Amino acid sequence: MHWDKGRLKPIKFTGFVRLGKNNDGGYVVPRTAVERANVLVSFGIGTDWSFEEAFKNANPAVIIEAYDPSTNPSIWRSGGLSSIGKCIARFVLLDWDTAIRHLRDFTKSRDLISRYKKFFSDRHDVHHVRKWIAPQPSHDSSCPAEILDRLINKENKKSVFLKLDIEGAEYGIIDQIVQFKDFIDCIVIECHDIDRRVAFGTLLSSLLQDFSIIHVHANNCASFNEYENFPTAVELTLLNNQLVKSSDRNTSSDRTYPINELDEPNEPRKPDYVLIFD
16 A cells, blocks of 8 residues: 555544535535535536435525536436336336336436436526536546636636546646635545555645545445455545644544444445554
C-alpha cells in the first residue's frame, strides 16, 4: 500500500445525518453542510438519485446539478417495452415463471422512468446533464473546473456540496476540485481500488490540506485486501476546515467503524467491513 491507512481515521465530529436509501446509495454527511449549501453538484447517479432527493427534502432551496450520461430514460423505456414483449411471448407459451420475471423487469423500468420524471423533469431547480466527468471537456464530457467556475463565479453559488461516485474517474479530476476549496463546504466521495493505486495517496494529500475526514465507510461490494487488512473501496466524507472547530482538527474520533444505527452495508446480504486504522 502506497499510503498510511491511519490518515483515513476520521476526526472528532458530531451532527451527522444519513441521506439516501438504505444500503448502497445512502451517505453519512454533516447536517450543517447540507443546510447551508446553495448548490449540490453530483458526479454520478446511475439509477439511484435517492441521496439527491433526500438532500432536496432537507434543504428545499438548494440547486442540484447531476452529471451522468448512463442515466437515460430512453434506454429504460426501450428495455421496458422489450420486457413486456418477452412477457407476452412467455405467457403464450405457458412459461409462467419467466413471464413473471419479465413483467417485473417492465415494472421496474416503468417505475424508474416515473421517479426520474418526478424529480428531474418536474422541477426548475434540479438539472440532469447527460455528460461524463473527465479532466478535459468534450462533446460528451464536462470537467469539474468549468462546472465549478460557472456555478461559483457566474451564478454566485458560494456554498457547494460535492458528491463523487464515478467509478475510478475521481483520481483524474481531484486537482481541479481543490482549486475551488474556498467554496466547497463538503465532499462525499467513493474511492476505488485504494490498495493498488498510488493516486489514492496523492488524492488524500490534496484533499487533506484543506479538508478533514469526518466519516469513513467501506463499500462491502468491493473486495477486502487481507494482506493490508483493509477494504479496497471506501466512502469518505470530508468537511472544509473552515467549518471544523480548531480544537477538533487534530483530535481523532474514538468511534468504531461502521457506526451502529448510522452506517449500513452497501450489500445487505453481506456483513459490513470493520475498519482497522493501525
